[in-house]
Amino acid sequence: MPKCTGHYGTPERIAADVHAIPIPSDSTLFNKTVKQICPDLKSLIAELRENEDFSGKADETVTLATDAGRFVLVGLGDTDAMGVERVRRVAAQAMKEASKFVAPTVALYSPLEEIVRKILPVSFEETVVAMMEGALMSLYSYDAFRKEKSDSKKGKIKELKLVTADEGYQSRLKKGIQEAQILTDAVELTRNLANAPANVVDADALAKEATSLGKKLGIKTVILNKKEIVANKMGGLLAVNQGSKREPRFIVMEYNDKKQRLKPYVLIGKGITFDSGGLSIKPSSAMEEMKTDMSGAAAVLGTMYAVAKLKLPIRLIALIPATDNMTGGGALCPGDIITMANGTTVEVKNTDAEGRLVLADALIYAQRYKPRALIDIATLTGAVVVALASHATGMMGTDEELLEAMQEAGGKTYERVWELPLFDEYGKMMESDIADLKNLGGKWGGAITAGMFLKHFTADMPWVHLDIAGTANIDKATDYQPKGATGVGVRLLTRFLQQMK
Numbered sequence: 001m002p003k004c005t006g007h008y009g010t011p012e013r014i015a016a017d018v019h020a021i022p023i024p025s026d027s028t029l030f031n032k033t034v035k036q037i038c039p040d041l042k043s044l045i046a047e048l049r050e051n052e053d054f055s056g057k058a059d060e061t062v063t064l065a066t067d068a069g070r071f072v073l074v075g076l077g078d079t080d081a082m083g084v085e086r087v088r089r090v091a092a093q094a095m096k097e098a099s100k101f102v103a104p105t106v107a108l109y110s111p112l113e114e115i116v117r118k119i120l121p122v123s124f125e126e127t128v129v130a131m132m133e134g135a136l137m138s139l140y141s142y143d144a145f146r147k148e149k150s151d152s153k154k155g156k157i158k159e160l161k162l163v164t165a166d167e168g169y170q171s172r173l174k175k176g177i178q179e180a181q182i183l184t185d186a187v188e189l190t191r192n193l194a195n196a197p198a199n200v201v202d203a204d205a206l207a208k209e210a211t212s213l214g215k216k217l218g219i220k221t222v223i224l225n226k227k228e229i230v231a232n233k234m235g236g237l238l239a240v241n242q243g244s245k246r247e248p249r250f251i252v253m254e255y256n257d258k259k260q261r262l263k264p265y266v267l268i269g270k271g272i273t274f275d276s277g278g279l280s281i282k283p284s285s286a287m288e289e290m291k292t293d294m295s296g297a298a299a300v301l302g303t304m305y306a307v308a309k310l311k312l313p314i315r316l317i318a319l320i321p322a323t324d325n326m327t328g329g330g331a332l333c334p335g336d337i338i339t340m341a342n343g344t345t346v347e348v349k350n351t352d353a354e355g356r357l358v359l360a361d362a363l364i365y366a367q368r369y370k371p372r373a374l375i376d377i378a379t380l381t382g383a384v385v386v387a388l389a390s391h392a393t394g395m396m397g398t399d400e401e402l403l404e405a406m407q408e409a410g411g412k413t414y415e416r417v418w419e420l421p422l423f424d425e426y427g428k429m430m431e432s433d434i435a436d437l438k439n440l441g442g443k444w445g446g447a448i449t450a451g452m453f454l455k456h457f458t459a460d461m462p463w464v465h466l467d468i469a470g471t472a473n474i475d476k477a478t479d480y481q482p483k484g485a486t487g488v489g490v491r492l493l494t495r496f497l498q499q500m501k
């Protein structure tokens, strides 16, 4: 990832191989922006506008090689439709255009303070954060296993200068950069973990990752091994692990900023390092992407990183049940009845509904903390992808205040969530003839019946469930989400916790 620095000035005073300037379409603001940031290009840009080559519309870009340097103009679009998400996309589009040059140093200009204040309208810092998020998240590529790292490629952006042409905003610019650096590093950590193959990130490797992260951040980290998981009677985690030759792990991390006895927030991340479906085996086309079935766990680790680095004044616990779901000789069989950590019995109708089994043990474990809020995040159901595709995370829960706060955080970060109902009737669908519960609902409403299964283990704790099966991975890149793991959840949860503190 390129190094990011903050600057005040205009192109003739900022050394860069490419200057990227976001320009709104409103003619007054268009002219103001040109006049303040790049007056030397005034007549050239006026001509472009006259010929309708560039008018500042959304998704419009133009590149110019002039005596005064190389420029990328990016459309900020209509003032009505402008928002922080537009800023993220504009920044990403600017990087994409700049990358067409051999440009180790790129200067990206902030929208004028007047535009930020009147139109966006968010704080100047938030605009800077969005700019950097869009830019850095778009430049990510997973190349841990490639001989030629994309960073070393010719023309790769090495330094990103974020520039304001408004005097007196330098310190806010620097503050924004600092926060965005933490958030984008956290997203990168999460994407790297989720993109890593299952033979590299198994339960033990995930636990070791958590331990080393904990050390780096000064967060207490405890790993329960199989013996300790047995001692804790985590019947769900053990059942899912039965068909694997690798041992399960249960990861516990605790961040406590001021060592206060605050009621903690507890995050639970589904850590299925590979989901073959077990004996209810998946077709190979569906199995392919199942190395990312620990995206919830990865998002929780990324969030711990961000929260610790931002020094949020909260107490935060992370719980991650980790195992793969395999078909070995000892594998769990459809029809088996298992007993969870709190004594609840579950008839396993389908071994591919494994996420809820391991999450149930974590939800039970969380009760000891008497949490202020309990949030689980999991690639839980294909049904949520049917409902929402990759454009929203399915959300369910029992606490209005938390649900609303999550909704707000989703809007601010554009990691949008959409609530699904937990009506009692859906609970009925999880009743078993021979055990307390079964792990499979009917044909329909699969995202909700999975949520109802989890609700059974929340013991009236204020709880939110996030099903990221559709949002954690994408097969087609968008402006700042390259194909593969998106790192969804990190910015959402961090923002949520920032709001709640």
Ligand code: BES
Residues within 6 Å of the ligand: 275, 277, 293, 350, 352, 353, 354, 355, 379, 380, 381, 382, 383, 385, 439, 440, 441, 446, 469, 470
């Ligand atoms: N990990 C899958 C859910 C999933 C599907 C994640 C697609 C990402 C993309 C989960 O363990 C699963 O297999 N769920 C089953 C549940 C069913 C058997 C009740 C599903 O959704 O098909």
Ligand code: MN
Residues within 6 Å of the ligand: 275, 277, 351, 352, 353, 354, 355
């Ligand atoms: Mn499954």
Ligand code: ZN
Residues within 6 Å of the ligand: 272, 275, 293, 352, 354, 355, 379, 380
């Ligand atoms: Zn799964």
